[in-house]
Amino acid sequence: MNYENRDSLGMYKPFQNGSSSIDDKDGPGPHLMGANTLTGNNVYNRQDENLGDIKEIMLDMRSGHVSYAVLEFGGFLGMGTKLFAVPWSALTLDTVEKRFILDANKELLDNAPGFEKDDWPDMADAMWEKSIHDYYGTKPYSRPL
Numbered sequence: 441m442n443y444e445n446r447d448s449l450g451m452y453k454p455f456q457n458g459s460s461s462i463d464d465k466d467g468p469g470p471h472l473m474g475a476n477t478l479t480g481n482n483v484y485n486r487q488d489e490n491l492g493d494i495k496e497i498m499l500d501m502r503s504g505h506v507s508y509a510v511l512e513f514g515g516f517l518g519m520g521t522k523l524f525a526v527p528w529s530a531l532t533l534d535t536v537e538k539r540f541i542l543d544a545n546k547e548l549l550d551n552a553p554g555f556e557k558d559d560w561p562d563m564a565d566a567m568w569e570k571s572i573h574d575y576y577g578t579k580p581y582s583r584p585l
Contacts, residue, residue: 442538443477482539483511491542491549498563505581513549522554527578
């Protein structure tokens with residue numbers, strides 16, 4: 441599913457009328473998008489392999505930044521899947537295909553630090569945050585003091 445299909449408020453009308461240019465200025469998107477419309481979006485890599493879909497978007501309530509997308513990957517028919525916190529900065533919105541791109545192969549996700557649905561990590565822990573950003577080759581945003 442993609443963000444246009446989840447747009448119950450009609451905020452992405454320019455895209456629904458055939459436009460997919462990132463420079464469109466009519467209404468929100470793609471520079472400003474509703475979080476609820478992004479959950480459930482597919483994530484692919486540059487090799488056009490499906491890496492899963494976004495299950496949750498994690499906001500840093502202290503700074504207002506989006507920290508992570510929680511991606512579900514692996515398994516079959518929902519069995520054996522794991523969750524992965526992917527730094528938001530590691531994702532790119534593909535406005536043509538209406539999905540996200542993660543510059544990673546399936547092996548990288550197979551070996552990524554993941555977690556089970558009933559055993560979430562402490563995402564506010566600085567060491568955990570550093571390990572995730574190191575793994576994906578991204579830099580955490582700077583939090584105000």
